[in-house]
Amino acid sequence: MDQFLTTRFFTYVQYKEDRRPLMVAPLMERTTPPKRLHELIKAPENLPSSIERRESWDATKPATVYLTPEVLPDGTPCTAATVILRTKGCTWWWKSGCTFCGYFNDVRDDVTAEDMLSQWSDAKRMTNDFEGCKMVKVYTSGTFFEDRENPIDWQETVLRETYEMNLHLIIEAQAHLCKDDKLSWVSSIHPGCTVAIGLEAYDDAVLRFHVNKGFNLKTWHAAVERLRKYKLRVKTYLMFKPPFMSEGDALSHSVRWIQEVSQLSDEVSINPMNIQKKTIVDRIHRNREYRPPWLWSLVKMIQESHNAVKESSCRVIVHPTAGGKIRGAHNCGKCDKEVVAAIERYSVSSEIDEFSDLSCECQSVWLDEINSDILTPAQFGTGISRRGSPLRSMLAP
Ligand code: SF4
Numbered sequence: 139m140d141q142f143l144t145t146r147f148f149t150y151v152q153y154k155e156d157r158r159p160l161m162v163a164p165l166m167e168r169t170t171p172p173k174r175l176h177e178l179i180k181a182p183e184n185l186p187s188s189i190e191r192r193e194s195w196d197a198t199k200p201a202t203v204y205l206t207p208e209v210l211p212d213g214t215p216c217t218a219a220t221v222i223l224r225t226k227g228c229t230w231w232w233k234s235g236c237t238f239c240g241y242f243n244d245v246r247d248d249v250t251a252e253d254m255l256s257q258w259s260d261a262k263r264m265t266n267d268f269e270g271c272k273m274v275k276v277y278t279s280g281t282f283f284e285d286r287e288n289p290i291d292w293q294e295t296v297l298r299e300t301y302e303m304n305l306h307l308i309i310e311a312q313a314h315l316c317k318d319d320k321l322s323w324v325s326s327i328h329p330g331c332t333v334a335i336g337l338e339a340y341d342d343a344v345l346r347f348h349v350n351k352g353f354n355l356k357t358w359h360a361a362v363e364r365l366r367k368y369k370l371r372v373k374t375y376l377m378f379k380p381p382f383m384s385e386g387d388a389l390s391h392s393v394r395w396i397q398e399v400s401q402l403s404d405e406v407s408i409n410p411m412n413i414q415k416k417t418i419v420d421r422i423h424r425n426r427e428y429r430p431p432w433l434w435s436l437v438k439m440i441q442e443s444h445n446a447v448k449e450s451s452c453r454v455i456v457h458p459t460a461g462g463k464i465r466g467a468h469n470c471g472k473c474d475k476e477v478v479a480a481i482e483r484y485s486v487s488s489e490i491d492e493f494s495d496l497s498c499e500c501q502s503v504w505l506d507e508i509n510s511d512i513l514t515p516a517q518f519g520t521g522i523s524r525r526g527s528p529l530r531s532m533l534a535p
């Protein structure tokens with residue numbers, strides 16, 4: 139029966155030290171023809187079970203709506219609503235995608251314009267029209283104003299309504315999509331809103347080989363210039379410890395990146411890596427080739443960049459998603475709660491004293507790892523949680 143196409147894909151091959159295949163496991167078996175090109179790509183996110191789970195979500199309801207304390211551009215504390223919508227997802231992800239991005243778990247590619255409007259109405263209903271909020275963050279798991287991802291009417295509704303409700307709006311975009319026509323249109327409907335760009339690293343080699351970001355620094359600089367031209371605010375996300383990088387390298391790179399990026403942004407948000415399901419980082423983490431960052435590294439990064447940031451007008455925040463958990467930035471388990479709380483407090487107070495009373499015996503283990511990462515030419519790091527031959531690790535290009 140030709141409508142029943144059986145395609146067998148194979149998962150990545152695990153190698154023994156002598157590089158002979160240990161196991162070749164079937165990744166998926168299809169009994170129906172693939173509808174789209176990306177379904178032919180061998181990846182766990184294309185397993186029928188993954189697609190079924192994704193498409194089981196109610197497309198008329200947003201993925202999440204929650205309130206958090208925030209700070210307005212003028213420094214006034216306020217309450218912010220975060221609305222995460224179920225969209226068609228990021229066009230870059232469908233083509234290739236960033237190595238750590240698990241947003242595809244929340245998207246479904248059959249979402250209609252009516253669904254999007256219904257999700258937005260639901261978010262307003264849940265928050266009683268954003269009662270008590272001065273800020274709203276609208277996250278679409280991609281670029282807010284990319285027409286292939288989100289219907290234009292819906293974009294316009296969100297921009298207009300948030301402006302009419304006097305809410306400061308934060309939206310997200312990829313740098314190469316920040317074009318003149320779009321930014322001029324956005325600023326004509328909601329002047330002065332914030333556009334957050336996931337730059338992740340201020341380093342072209344890291345963007346290309348560690349993150350697979352899909353744009354380079356030149357494009358980011360051009361995007362920042364255009365955002366300024368249309369008087370939109372610039373928020374930049376940096377990633378702490380992208381894959382294929384040691385803890386020691388992550389620490390020294392991120393201090394430099396913060397110093398560079400804070401000169402050009404109104405706000406910098408550093409996201410310590412957290413392992414999202416079915417991503418490349420998830421695979422190397424499960425294979426014990428990657429440990430999420432130490433919380434001590436984040437403390438050290440903040441201490442080392444604090445003075446440079448203070449001299450600029452930029453606000454720097456660090457929010458360890460899943461902090462203290464095995465899939466998020468963590469220490470030994472005993473001190474995690476205290477250290478995460480101090481980092482969260484710093485994001486609000488910008489006071490370096492938040493860290494003055496912290497200590498734990500695991501600090502010496504962390505420091506040994508940082509020092510040996512700096513002294514040893516092991517690209518992926520020397521941490522004790524790393525599996526495999528140290529010799530092979532050092533021979534890695
Ligand atoms: S650009 Fe953003 S949404 Fe798209 S794949 Fe990268 S991290 Fe994910």
Ligand SMILES: [Zn+2]
Nearest residue numbers: 470473498500
């Ligand atoms: Zn500890």
